[in-house]
Amino acid sequence: MLMKRRILASILFFLAIELALAAPVLAFTPFGTRLLQEIVPPPTPSPTPILTVRGTPPSTSAQAAYLLDADTGHVLVDVRGEQRLPMASTTKIMTALIAIQTADLSQLVTIRQDAIKEVQAHNGSTANLVVGDQISLKDLLYGLMLPSGDDAAVAIADAVGGTTSKFVQTMNLFARRLHLTQTHYINPDGLTYLTSQGRPDPNQYMSAADLVHLARSAMANPFFAQIVELQHFVLPASTVHHAYTWDSINTLLSTYPGATGIKTGYTVEAGYCLVFAATNGGHHLLGALLHEPDANQRFVDARALLDWGFALPLIPPAS
Numbered sequence: 001m002l003m004k005r006r007i008l009a010s011i012l013f014f015l016a017i018e019l020a021l022a023a024p025v026l027a028f029t030p031f032g033t034r035l036l037q038e039i040v041p042p043p044t045p046s047p048t049p050i051l052t053v054r055g056t057p058p059s060t061s062a063q064a065a066y067l068l069d070a071d072t073g074h075v076l077v078d079v080r081g082e083q084r085l086p087m088a089s090t091t092k093i094m095t096a097l098i099a100i101q102t103a104d105l106s107q108l109v110t111i112r113q114d115a116i117k118e119v120q121a122h123n124g125s126t127a128n129l130v131v132g133d134q135i136s137l138k139d140l141l142y143g144l145m146l147p148s149g150d151d152a153a154v155a156i157a158d159a160v161g162g163t164t165s166k167f168v169q170t171m172n173l174f175a176r177r178l179h180l181t182q183t184h185y186i187n188p189d190g191l192t193y194l195t196s197q198g199r200p201d202p203n204q205y206m207s208a209a210d211l212v213h214l215a216r217s218a219m220a221n222p223f224f225a226q227i228v229e230l231q232h233f234v235l236p237a238s239t240v241h242h243a244y245t246w247d248s249i250n251t252l253l254s255t256y257p258g259a260t261g262i263k264t265g266y267t268v269e270a271g272y273c274l275v276f277a278a279t280n281g282g283h284h285l286l287g288a289l290l291h292e293p294d295a296n297q298r299f300v301d302a303r304a305l306l307d308w309g310f311a312l313p314l315i316p317p318a319s
Helices: 002-026 030-039 088-102 113-122 137-145 150-161 164-177 208-219 222-229 295-310
Strands: 064-069 074-079 108-110 134-136 232-235 244-247 259-267 271-280 283-292
Touching: 064 208, 064 295, 074 295, 088 137, 088 150, 088 164, 088 208, 088 222, 088 259, 088 271, 108 137, 108 150, 113 150, 134 137, 137 150, 137 222, 137 232, 137 244, 150 164, 208 222, 208 259, 208 271, 208 283, 222 259, 271 295, 283 295
Parallel strands: none
Antiparallel strands: 064 074, 064 283, 108 134, 232 244, 259 271, 271 283
8 A cells, every 4th residue: 555655656746747847838839728727727816905094184175075096996085975966077987988888989970069059058168079070989089088078978979879868878877787876967968957947957966986986997998098098189180070189177197197087077066076096106096076166176185185095005905
């Protein structure tokens, strides 16, 4: 019995030697790659260290503030993060995400008069689209997100949804699928609509927490992330459309090292809003500020939150 065990051990030893010598060769063949993966499983990646809250975060002038460690989902700041508030043009994050995920980005979108009327009727922000132009959905998304074109939002909604109202139904369906429980849309651009009594319609709202979780999903899409990181986009004239130049309203991109997006917003009812993202040392933070008192204060507060968040200690997660 002892002799059999010694023989078996010797066989296993020599097999291990043969496998070690053959591994470099096997790795270059499909069969060998599969075999090595089965015999030698890949190493388990180390868990991402967690930013751990120490001390008090900086105060902001926002009615609601939320900051998330985007790598781990750990909430760093939550000030009235679940409160339903109007969110102005940060609405367009959902508009862009649906277009990217569900439509053919190469399709040509014909700019119609209803897109221009949306801007004129509500004094909205514009991509200065020209009626009759045919612009690819891919290019139109830059006009949606950089200058925050309300005309682009309606044009995209009509093209992707068939009608704006059907597209808005899809927006609310996506919100439910993403478990955004404090979110409801009535339009694709975030403009304030009035009720029959002439009051602001209260049915367009999000919480700061929902906005950040939506932004986390959106930023996971490479094309979306590419759009919102740009400060400037030029679309040369073609045989089917005029030339366009669009600049980002998000000045955080040019004033905060590592800023990667994502969207501003403003209406009288919503105040000044900002969803922001940045990376530092390979770590990613996402945040939202709703109902700030002025345009610049939202960027001041975002920079303060990011500085504080990136300065937090990185603690290995509990095993």
